[in-house]
Amino acid sequence: MGINIHQVHNVVHYGIPRELETFVQQMGRGGRDGKPSHELVLFKAHKGYLKHVEPELVRIVKDNSVCRRNILCNAFQTKHYELTPLHACCDVCEKKCKCQLDTCPESHVAMKDDDEGGSSGDEMERNVSVEERRLLTQKLESLQFTLSDRSSGGLLNSELVHGFTKELVKDMVSKCHVLFTAEDIMQKFPIWSFCIAQEICKIILDVFGDETMYNLVDSDSSTSEN
Structure with a gap:
């Protein structure tokens, strides 16, 4: 509270706090310089936790039929002024916007479909x-177990520490045909540690024999240089 850092235009909530006032204070760290900013909320609809969250906050993040700013303003008994164009308001209003401006829709990148923006068709793929x-699934699940075991006993849930879950393993296996580097992995999945991305990449290259191929390429390159 009370910290004004300019040029913060994106705030991400990984889970939601229990009180609406806390949520607003944290969300308010963005846009302190007066420029439009994004608030992205990532959460699991776990009833055991959500029942302890203030009802209005649950409605703000779950109700996809009413303007989220409108719910927020009503909760604090503040007059709600409609933003124009609508796509500048929230994701609910963005879907109703018919302004036909070049900037519409103005979806947050995390809300866009994986295929949106299109593939150029030049992306490298493997069969x-x-x-x-099946083998890749086994090896990645083994790595996921190892990472969880490494971070067990800490203050934070182990999956929050490394971000590598069983659901993510399934997603990686489904897209393994286009994963070749650690950068590919960090670009396509919410893995925030480059070291872990490298571990995952090593497993993928090992399963498909790519590591041997790359070593041969490096060897040929060094030989030709000599």
């Missing part, structure tokens, strides 16, 4: 067999 997917 993957059912057996290779």
Whole structure:
């Protein structure tokens, strides 16, 4: 509270606090310089937790039929002024906007479909067999277990520390045909540690034999240089 840092235009809530006032204070760290900013909320609809969250805050993040700013203003008994164009308001209003401006819709990148923006068609791909997917699943699940074991006993949930979950393993296996580097992994999945991305990449390259191929390429390059 009371900290004004300019040029903060994106605030991400990984989970939601229990009180609406706390949520607003944290969300208010963005846009302190007066420029439009994004608030992104990532949460699991876990009834055991949500029942302890203030009802208006639950409605703000779950109700996809009413303007989120409108709910927020009503909760604090503040007059709600409609923003124009609508796409500058919230994700609910953005879907109703018909301004036809070049900037519409103005979806947050995290809200866009994976295929939106299109693939150029030049993305490198590999052929993957059912057996290779099965082997990759086993190896990635083993890594996920190892990472959880490493961070067990800490103050934070182990999955919050490394961000590598069983759901993510399934997603990676489904897209393994386009994963070749640690940068690919960090770009396509919410992995925030480059070291972990490298571990995942090493497993993928090992399963598909790419590591041997890359070593041969490096060897040929060094030989030609000599």
